[in-house]
Amino acid sequence: MKLSRNNGLRASAIGALVVSGALLLSACGSDNNTEEPTKGGGTQTSAAASNIKCDGAKGQLLAAGSSAQENAVDLWVKNFQAACSGVEVNYQGIGSGGGITKFNQGQVAFAGSDSALKDEEVAESKKICKGGTGVNLPMVGGPIAIGYKLEGVDNLVLDASTIAKIFDMKITKWNDPAIAKLNPGAKLPDSTIQAFHRSDESGTTQNLGKYLSTAAAADWKYDPKTKSWPAPDGQAANGSSGVAQAVKGAEGSIGYFELSHATANKISTISINTGASAPVAATSENASKAIAAAKVKGTGNDVALSLDYATKAEGAYPLVLVTYEIACDKGNKAETLPTLKAFLNYAISEEGQKVLTDADYAPMPAEIAAKVRAIVPTLS
Numbered sequence: 001m002k003l004s005r006n007n008g009l010r011a012s013a014i015g016a017l018v019v020s021g022a023l024l025l026s027a028c029g030s031d032n033n034t035e036e037p038t039k040g041g042g043t044q045t046s047a048a049a050s051n052i053k054c055d056g057a058k059g060q061l062l063a064a065g066s067s068a069q070e071n072a073v074d075l076w077v078k079n080f081q082a083a084c085s086g087v088e089v090n091y092q093g094i095g096s097g098g099g100i101t102k103f104n105q106g107q108v109a110f111a112g113s114d115s116a117l118k119d120e121e122v123a124e125s126k127k128i129c130k131g132g133t134g135v136n137l138p139m140v141g142g143p144i145a146i147g148y149k150l151e152g153v154d155n156l157v158l159d160a161s162t163i164a165k166i167f168d169m170k171i172t173k174w175n176d177p178a179i180a181k182l183n184p185g186a187k188l189p190d191s192t193i194q195a196f197h198r199s200d201e202s203g204t205t206q207n208l209g210k211y212l213s214t215a216a217a218a219d220w221k222y223d224p225k226t227k228s229w230p231a232p233d234g235q236a237a238n239g240s241s242g243v244a245q246a247v248k249g250a251e252g253s254i255g256y257f258e259l260s261h262a263t264a265n266k267i268s269t270i271s272i273n274t275g276a277s278a279p280v281a282a283t284s285e286n287a288s289k290a291i292a293a294a295k296v297k298g299t300g301n302d303v304a305l306s307l308d309y310a311t312k313a314e315g316a317y318p319l320v321l322v323t324y325e326i327a328c329d330k331g332n333k334a335e336t337l338p339t340l341k342a343f344l345n346y347a348i349s350e351e352g353q354k355v356l357t358d359a360d361y362a363p364m365p366a367e368i369a370a371k372v373r374a375i376v377p378t379l380s
Contacts, residue, residue, distance in 0.1 A: 052346050054084035056338035064092040065099020065112030067239040068204045069140040069323040071260040072361050073112065076347050079355070089343055093239060097201025097227045103326055104128060109336045110327040110344070112140075114203020115227065116304035117326060125328070132330025132380075136304040137372050139347050140323040141291045141362035143282040144208055147247050147267040148254040150174060150189070157182045159273040160215035166254060167195050167212075168220065169233040174252065182273060189252070196246045196255035199236035201227040207307075207321040208256050214309040215274075215318060258321070259284070259360040272319060275312040286317035287362040294322070296368070301329045301375050303368065320362070330380050337379070344376045 057080075063073075070093035077089045091112070094102075099111035104124045116136040117125065125134030146163060148156060153174075158166075162178050165171040171178060175188040198205045206227045212220035222230035229236065237246040237255075244261040247253045259282050262269050271279035280286050290311055298304035304324070311318050325344060332340060346352045353363035364372065 052080060052083035052351070053342060054087070055342045055345070057084045057087045057342040058339060059086070059335065060088045060090060061336055061339045061343060062090050062108045063099075063110045063112065064094050064102045064108050065326075066096045066114050066203055066323050067093035067241060068096075068114050068142075068144075068202075068258040068321060069093075069112050069361075070240070071258075071264070071359055072140045072323075072356055075355050075359055076343070076352060079352075080343055080346050084342065087339060089339075093241075095198070095200040095227075095239060096203035096206075100326065103134065109333065109340045110325050112323055113326055114321045114323050115206045116298070116302075116324060118225075125326075128331070129328030130331035132328050134326050135300075135302045135329045135375070136298055136324040136326060137344065137348070137375065138303055138305055138322045138364055138368060139325050139344070139353075139372065140356060141287060141320065141364060142284060142356075142360065143259050143287040143317050143362070144204060144211075144256055144319045144321055145259045145262040145267075145269040145282040146254065146256055146272075146319070147244065147262045147265075147269050149247055149251055149267065151251060152187050152189075153183075154268060155183075156186070156268070156270045157273055157279045158270045160212060161219050163270075163272075164212045164216040164219035166193055167197065167208075167234065168231050169195065170219070191252045194250050194253040195234045196237055196243050196250075196253060197229045197231070197234050198240075198243060199229070199238050202240075203227060203323070204240060204256065204258065204321060205229055208319065210307075211309040211319045259287075263360050272317065274316070274318055276314050276316070278314075280315060280317045282317055282319070284357050284360055284362045286315055287320045288365070289313060289316040290318055290320045291322060291362055292365045294365070294368070296371070301378070303371055303375070305368070322364075327379060329375075329378070332379060341376060341379055344379075345373075348372045348376060 073091045096113040102108045103111035106128045175190050210224045213224035237243045240257040240261050243255040244257045244265050247255040248265045269282045271281045273279045294305040294307050297306045356363050
C-alpha cells in the first residue's frame with residue numbers, strides 16, 4: 001500500500017464516519033464491495049463499487065491548500081483511490097494561502113482555497129498555466145462553526161456584533177451583558193474568554209472577516225480581504241485542526257473552524273441571531289440555504305462566487321465558506337492532466353457531492369455544480 005499523505009497519520013471521527021487522514025486505502029484495495037458507516041449509523045456502499053470514471057488517471061497527483069476542506073478531500077481521495085488502481089492523490093491541508101503559493105510556483109496540480117484568487121494571484125498564475133490562467137472552481141461549501149468550551153452552557157447564542165467584539169478582545173468575560181442579553185437564563189461564569197484564531201494565512205479567516213465586516217460593520221474595522229488574522233490580540237493555532245484542538249483543551253475558550261472539526265472533536269457550537277425569527281444553528285442544511293443565494297461573479301471558466309453574509313432569511317446560517325479547487329484552465333502538465341480531470345470530475349459529480357453531507361459539509365447548489373461540471377472536462 002501507499003501512503004497518500006506525507007504529513008503523518010491523522011484520524012478524524014465525523015459522527016460515526018471514520019475518516020483516515022493518512023488515506024491508507026490505495027490501489028492495493030481489491031474489495032470493490034466494501035461498506036462504510038454513515039453519519040446516522042448503518043452502512044453505505046463504498047465508492048469503490050461506484051461508477052467513478054478513472055479516464056486514464058495514473059501516478060501521483062499533488063495538491064495543497066485549505067484545511068477547512070481537508071476532511072472532505074480525505075473522503076474523495078479515499079473513494080477515488082479505491083476505484084482507480086495505481087493512483088495516489090496527496091493533499092496537504094496547509095491553509096489557503098500556502099496552497100495558492102504552491103500552485104503559483106508550479107508545485108501542485110491544484111490548490112484548495114476558501115477564497116477566490118485575487119487579481120495579482122491570477123496574473124501570477126499565467127506564468128504556470130502556459131496559455132491559460134488559474135480558475136476558481138467551487139466544490140465544497142459549509143458553515144464556519146464558532147466552537148466553544150464552557151461548562152454548563154450547552155446552547156450559546158451570539159450575534160455578529162458580539163462575535164466581533166469577542167474576537168477583537170472588546171468583550172473579555174463570559175458573563176458580559178451583551179452575551180447575557182442573548183442568553184437569558186444561561187449560567188454564564190465570570191471567567192475570562194480565551195479566543196483562538198488561525199496563525200497561518202487562511203481563507204476561513206478571510207470569510208470570517210467578510211462576515212463580520214458585513215454583518216457587524218460598526219464593530220469590525222479590519223480589512224475583510226486579508227487571510228492573516230488582523231486583530232492584535234488573542235491566541236493562535238495552526239490550521240483548522242489546531243484551533244479545534246486548542247478549543248477542545250481549554251475551558252472558557254472559543255474559536256472558528258468548519259463544522260466537521262467541531263463534530264469530530266465533540267465541540268459545542270453557537271447559534272447565530274441573524275435577526276430572523278429564531279437563532280440559526282451551524283448545520284449543512286442551514287449553510288446550503290445561504291450558499292444557494294450566492295451569485296456568480298467570475299466570467300468564462302471562472303466560477304468565483306459572491307456570498308450574502310448579511311442574510312436574514314429564515315434558517316439560513318450566514319457564516320459560510322465556499323472552497324474552490326484552483327486549477328489551470330489551459331497549460332496543465334500533460335503527465336498529471338488525466339488524473340486531475342478524473343479526480344475533479346468525481347469531486348463535483350452527484351456522487352462526490354453527496355458524500356459531503358455525511359461529513360458535515362454542504363454540497364454546491366445544483367446550478368453552480370452544473371456549471372463546474374461543464375468546465376472540468378475542458379481543462380487542458
